[in-house]
Amino acid sequence: MFLKVWALANNTFKEGIRRRILYVFLIASVAIILSSHFFNFLAPSEELKITLDMGLASILFFGALIAIFSCGELIPREIERQTIATILSKPVKRSEFLLGKFLGGVLLVFLNFLLMSVVFLFLVYFKEKFISLNLIKALILTFWELVVLSSIAICLSTLSSTPAFNVTVTFSIYVVGHLTDYLIHIARQTENLFVSLFILIIYTILPNFNNFNLRDKVVEGFFIPNLEVVKVSLYGLVYAVIMLGLSHFFFKDKEF
Amino acid sequence: MSCLQGINLEFSGGEIFGLLGPNGSGKTTFLKILLGLLSPTRGEVFVLGKPPYDTLTKSRIGFLPEIPQYYPFLNPVEVLDFYARLFNIPKKIRRVKLRELLDLVGLYDYRKRRLGAFSKGMLQRIGLAVSLINDPELLLLDEPTVGLDPVGSLQIRDLLLKLKAKGKSILLCSHLLSEVEYACDRIGILYKGRLIKEGRLSEILKKQDELQINIKPADEKDRERILEFFKENTEQIKIDHPRQSLEEFFYKIIRESENVS
Amino acid sequence: MLLRIPAKIPLSITIIVLFFILFFLQNQILSYRGLPPKLVIKPGEFAILVALGGLRGVAADLLYLKADEFWQQGKWKEMLSLYRAITILQPRYVDYWSLAGFHLAWSLPFTAKTAEEKQKYIQQGIDFFKEGISYNPDVYKLYFDLAFIYDHKFSQYDEAIKWYKKAAEFPDHIPYIDRAVAHCLRKKGDFKGAYEEWQRLKKLYPEDKDYQEIVALNLKIVEEELKKSGKRQ
Secondary structure, X not given: OHHHHHHHHHHHHHHHOOOHXXXXXXXXXXXXXXXXXXXXXXXXXXXXXXXXXXXXXXXXXXXXXXXXXXXXXXXXXXXXXXXXXXXXXXXXXXXXXHHHHHHHHHHHXXXXXXXXXXXXXXXXXXXXXXXXXXXXXXXXXXXXXXXXXXXXXXHHHHHOOOHHXXXXXXXXXXXXXXXXXXXXXXXXXXXXXXXXXXXXXXXXXXXXXXXHOOHHHHHHOOOOOHHHHHHHHHHHHHHHHHHHHHHHHHHOOOOO | OOOOOOOOOOOXXXXXXXXXXXXXXXXXXXXXXXXXXXXXXXXOOOEOOXXXXXXXHHOOEEEEOOOOOOOOOOOHHHHHHHHHHHOOOOHHHHHHHHHHHHHHOOOHHHOOOOHHHOOHHHHHHHHHHHHOOOOOOEEEEEOOOOOOOHHHHXXXXXXXXXXXXXXXXXXXXXXXXXXXXXXXXXXXXXXXXXEEEEEEHHHHOOOOOOOOOOOOOOOHHHHHHHHHHHHHHOOOOOOOOOOOOHHHHHHHHHHHHHHHO | OOOOHHHHHHHHHHHHHHHHHHHHHHHHHHHHHOOOOOOOOOHHHXXXXXXXXXXXXXXXXXXXXXXXXXXXHOOHHHHHHHHHHHHHHOOOOHHHHHHHHHHHHHHHHHHOOOHHHHHHHHHHHHHHHHHHHHHOOOOHHHHHHHHHHHHHOOOOHHXXXXXXXXXXXXXXXXXXXXXXXXXXXXXXXXXXXXXXXXXXXXXXXXXXXXXXXXXXXXHHHHHHXXXXXXXXX
């Protein structure tokens, strides 16, 4: 089973790195990370904060774009090119196919993420001669956020074959996912039990990307306990598994 | 919407079956159902005794889709290797197999060239190679020669005959009648989802109420006598030199040129 | 088809169970990081939040640079409205509150034309610090800033001492704060209290020569004040 999944993932990865739009995002991200260096002379007291803020935000934002664009297209492309018939007519279970595509997509995202992070960490090291563990933790969680986004993108692509639709909806979920915390405030304010329950359900179903946001904490200088990192990583893992499960649900009986 | 009804086909090894039908009669749908790519809305499907989505079944079948576009950035070796891995074929065996397959389809010399640069005929041959990776008992081919020039078609047909000689059963879907006539032993005609005719080509195409006699008269006098006899004793007679088809002629010429070079 | 539908049921059940696990995890996570502050903001500002998603930090930085520009140009009112936006974007970054409050309480009053206006600005500074404290109750700095205003602007030493002491509760507070309490006691006229306080401070860092010098100096001053007041009585 793993040979098949790995073969699919490898193939997906090879296909993905040829897509030019991903290079555009990668270069834009690196450009912004490096440019934060030049903002510093404007506000020397805030130097470190600006570098960290822009670097982490850039990695997240462009990483998200890369995740959405690459993973959202994986399955539609196979369908468009009819290669999906050639794969599914072989003794490959649909679940193996999904898993293989997903892993290939995540590998792609990881490679880009790694490149951006390395540039970023180099810059930080260059300025501070020190990289705090907090920073690494924040980066780890950012990667989990990207994994969750990738899984959402894939799930949507099993529902709709229109790439534009997938990209738009996934991006909207990305934006909304950063604001779901405020839903709890609303839930607490309403007195109607049913409305509160309803909001809570929506809140659970939507991904809460703020969980992965340690960027502010890094900048504020608080130490991040490892347990929290584990909890949040687990959240990411469970959410990705749910998304893959849903993808399987939709993809299982899909007809070609 | 075509609705396939009650189709039952039996194969013995080493046979090519042509499934004919106008566009929209359900040929591709039929193949896809056999492969588990489509599900029947009602009824059951069995392929080699098992349901189509059984992976065991799939490991005994080979499939060539209508217009295979594989991965343009890969070369034949990589493509075949990829699909071979989907069969869990171990590495050592893979290498040997790839070599065999590429030789079979005549693409060994192009093994390092990207698929993006291949002509349609070459892609079709790669497709055939992919469908043969698992040495299937049953091959399902969807319009294997569509879009190919006569030489390309000939190459495919020769390959199919080679495979038939090896004992494989081949189901060929096509709307190109001459192709089917040349390659197939048996045919079936699919129309609006029903198999309305099925049988051996050699029997089906015979006009049962007419006789065809090909003779080479020894001399002119014999010829005259024979023709007189027939004119007196038959209802309808048409006398002419037998005509080979344009295809027969074309291929004869091509083969002769190949033998010379 | 009939054979496949049952397979979807265990899948659905698994997904639902996983969602419950997710809910549990989410609560765990929230108990650590807490909810972001409930923001009482106008719809326009919320729209900006929506647009920024996870990039609030960067937005705050950019606005900060602009605010700095305004400061250089003397456009202090515009600078302050930017600080308002900045603290909404990143309420947990203490320096923003500190800086903004400082400008309100110290810089802006210079531009005031009437005593009333001056008072208004300082009061705004105090309110700003208090708001900042509500979002950042676990850091010493804003308590200190607030105490400083009461101490040096209003000479309300009781208030000042209260806030200094609050700041002193945090282990990483600057040592000056402890001494500030003693200074306030003296300025208030509570020389006995001041004296006791300095005695207590003397025991804190016996090794630090500079520190001991300062303590000794202040002890002397307070002793003299005590003597003077004792004489009067």
